[in-house]
Amino acid sequence: MVYLPSATPAALVKYRNEELENLRGDGTGKRKEADRIYDYDVYNDLGNPDKDTTLARPILGGSAQYPYPRRCRTGRRNTKKDPNSEVLSSSTYVPRDEIFGHLKSSDFLTFGIKSLSQTVLPLFQSALGFNAEFHSFDDARAFFEGGIYLPTNLISQISPLPVLKELFRTDGEQVLKFPPPRVIQVSKSAWMTDEEFGREMIAGVNPNVIKRLDVFPPQSSLDPSEFGDQTSTITKESLETNLEGLTVDQAIEGNKLFILDYHDAFMPFLTKINGLEVSKAYATRTILLLKNDGTLKPLVIELSLPRLGGPAGNKIIGAHSRVVLPAKEGAEGTIWLLAKAYAIVNDSCYHQLMSHWLNTHAVMEPFVIATNRNLSVLHPIHKLLEPHYRDTMNINGLARQSLINAGGIIEKSFLPRKFSVEMSSAAYKNWVFPDQALPADLIKRGLAVEDPSSPYGVRLVIDDYPYAVDGLEIWDAIKTWVQDYVSLYYASDDEVRKDYELQAWWKEAVERGHEDLKDKPWWPKMQTLDELVQSSSIIVWTASALHAAVNFGQYPYGGLILNRPTVSRRFIPEIESKDYQELVTNPQKAFLRTITRKFEALVDLTVIEILSRHASDEVYLGQRDNPNWTSDSRAIQAFKKFGNKLAEIEARIEQRNKEPSLRNRRGPAQMEYTVLLPSSEEGLTFRGIPNSISI
Template sequence: MAEYKVEVTTGNLQSAGTSDHIYVTLFGSKGQSDRTELDNYGIDFTAGTTGIYTVKSSLSLGELLLVKVEKDPFFLLPENEWYLSKLVVTTPEGDAILFPCYRWISRGEMVELRGGRAMKVFEEKHPLLIEHREMELALKKSFYHGIELVLKGLLGSAEKWESIEDMKKIFWYKRTTMSDYVAEHWKEDDFYGYQFLNATNPNVIKRCTVLPRNFPVTEEMVKPFLEKGSSLKSEMKKGNIFLCDKKKMDGIPPRTYNGETLHVTGGFCLFYMNPNNKLMPIAIQLHQQPSEENPIFLPSDTETDWLLAKMFFKSADLIDHEAVHHLMNTHFLAEVYILATVRSFPVIHPLYKLLFPHFRYTLHINTTGRTALLGPGGALNISSLGTDGVIELMRRALSELTYSTFCLPENIAARGLESIPNFYYRDDGLKLWNIINSFVKAIVEYYYPSDREVQKDTELQEWISEIFTHGFLGNKASGFPASFRSVKEVVKFITMVIFTMTAQHAAVNNGQFDYSSWVPNGSLLLHKPPPTTKGQSSMKTIMETLPNVGETVTFAAMARTLSEQYSDMVVLGAYPEERFNEPAPKQMIKEFQAELSSLSEAIAKRNSELEIPYTYLDPSQIENSVAT
């Protein structure tokens, strides 16, 4: 008689336990055990507990392959789903084999769990496991086939704000140190420039060595704002001039409001890194084509003219941030990675085990977010572009996406920002990229010791093919891979996926309340048309241009909701669900966590010395998935 010890861990979630009968059957290379009820003295399977049970077999089952778990009803009690975290089966030979589950099991449901080391498709030898793998993928592909998530008090008040001070009254319910700072400093040029490096949209400026022909800034215009005795030409040579160009927004029809067409400006902003290492805006042209009705605004213009120009450019940048850099580049592309993973990899695949923790809550937040942001009354629906315009902006941006854009070291180099000072997003981001890359390299090389292993993994090839086809529309010019030929290619791509779904999302998401809840600092909606001549504006113009009371509350509420963290947040590098059985990847995870902890300490030390701390890429503040 052979005895197997089955250690069963119920999740520590609310209502995770069950009073139903639980049965297991062990399958091995030499046979299977009887269907055995797991029943000890007292109450079994309460939340957060681990129970040890004995399963007997007349003979040794050989190599243990599968565990079948069944949940039967307990008399006539109401259904209570069970959250099974994992099973660990100790064989008569003394081998302890992990069978991860980490899912809810319903009454009458049967699940089959794979255990042992992660397996690639071509490594499967036993007919039972080959059949199980094929059936799992067939079921998952069928299930996920139709998931095409289609883009579809003061609240509601149409009153206009009387003054800037009145706007501060809505923030009694939640404030942060940073949101207070923004409300006090939003008009200042150096803070305006700082935000293009370290606020929520740090991927839009680039070093400028030649001005675009349709942005005719002259030496005379900007000379007063440069170092004494210097010139625009010489500052370009020194690498101190930077440009933000919103040409992809040019010509997109905005929505109508009360019968009138709103306005979105797809123009230019020129920046200068001054001798005090502050990035200063020095010229703004609100539309692409220069004309008498499209003047170049300067810091020497009247206070309200310059402020209006900055507001219109910042409004375009905020729409670009929310639609493209936040929603499309992190949330929506994350769906592609998730669906490709669950459709192409069985749960035993090593890359499924590696990637799955980074998918937590993403499909849920995207499903609800589409309605909340793009549906009737949603923040992007009532933006100056409206839902149709936002979708067109995303369409244009998707056609221009490149692989290097998503790979931070290449992104920074392509924009010429390797040495620009006080660029904390770059500093922290590159360190995070390297830490994630080292971890991914260790895991991937452990399971793929040669390029040949990559090439013959049909599930891996199907995974990247689905991503290339459905995520990037088969656009070869984008540089995204359609297949993998080497271990190096796999490491780079998975580094990009994990970085995007953790660090990059944190960078563009977590500061939204800090920077966008104070709507004058950046609004998705501006009512009046942009200025076409100088000297005609006043603070009355500013107030008439800003959203009304109800719209302001909607935008502030959106910023708050998107910046909230779950009470059960899982931080980058934490893997509460034990999916790997082998000692090597477990050790790699520990080393990964140690590197992240060390970086977190270094960032905290640096931030303690800064007037404006940059916290969004502190690993202790980064969620392990696109969850908000």
């Protein structure tokens, strides 16, 4: 049964309140494995200064310099060398109710990723050598086509680990072999085309960053007093070379120009990143033209480095920028391919750290905590949201142990290395809760305009935008379901305002869970039915469809490291240098000497293959793990309507994918856009929207 607090039978009121008090705890002491207590803490457990001072990391959350969402408090002791940091241990507390309690995967996920981080990857590094490079594109594809030879002693150490044996598919002949990613299943070279490069910005694994260009030249939002003038150096003349007869002004007025802009995200960190031994990167801006056939054509890529000055010579006072135009042959053709790679390295890192980790995993945890501390299991909104929290705290705890921790998997295989999560803190400063609603996000990025006559209240600027087209249907289905459900229990705005559990939930989610942004004026006040429906819809959307869109395409696209490199290791060579001559004589080698090396690629592929898989007992959007999740027949009927609507959407997506005129739904790589199909089977399916962030 569900009851609003004011309608709770008198006999249950005491127990309802006591249960919430027990779940809140008193905020002290070390949490034990059997505890069910939910509380907040900052991210002060990513570093390991007691082991090595190079493994110290800043505390994220609780300061203007490093704002961050809160995570679950564990109460572990502090490190000896930093009294404000918490020790990193082999296990981390999550409330007992959040532990994997179903068939899935505590064994598969936790043991698999931990073993990768702590045992197998160091062995691979020893076997392959950290500095080993790919010699050719065929060599890079050998991960799937021929396999990688492994020493006998390495095989013998992997073999006892059943999870890893399954993942690595060693066949008894000491060969490590991955499944071929979708991006090369039809064509081995489609990834190199400009059309595929542009298509993946709206139908790839990170399709929600591209913006419409409405001001020229592109501007920077970085503070000039701190970073100097960061305005783009791209000229109208360089764009109009390939603008198909249009002027820049005409193209902007006709909504024809778009930009993938990572300049401001990377420029403040480039001095530190490029000071590392293995990372050499640019801050990139990529401008694209929307062609008449609906595809995007890259026109120019700007590669920028910090211009340093000031009394000590280490202050950023501007940018040194190079503008690269499309070319197909000779050194210029290789430089263009490299320029695209630098842009994709920016995109790969932003995707993993911001679009994926920060904007889904990290921002959701405060809502999980606040819900359990303030909304009784008898509360209808608890019933609504609970399926969308399953496994999230557990998987986030695992991430802090093995993925985003100092020296962890992300730092091993992505460009920013030790500055990775620090970069996501900088991005969190610009996170806006209401803008996580898909229509609001599209409008903010200039990819849609408000249009009351359109089905979802917005009209797309790019008609063939697979993520947006499919996503708007899913968003509308979610919001309609939430509206139908909420209306069963609240008849007026006044009832929302008087629901003290609901008000406590929202106040705590904002003021404690997202404490560093609590004073932002954009937070909903939770005073109306509309605010409750919209906020709940954003939570459901973020946990389900948004996470699916940025997660389950990781291996299909990124499994080919040539297509989505995660590291760049040298700058474009100077003319007349030996390295420059290599651009002409051996362009593949020049490209491979710049991007991710073998060991880093092995780390990346192994992890994203795990992250891109569905477990056998996954519960998808429109499903519940318990058919008797409520005794309210009205809610059951509304939920059935939701499931039927999702099935209709799935059929329409599949039909759109077969429409040849929608070129962005397949592209040169012949990959249908399937990641927002609601249903899926187990495994590496490139489709399916789980209810929650469970991987």
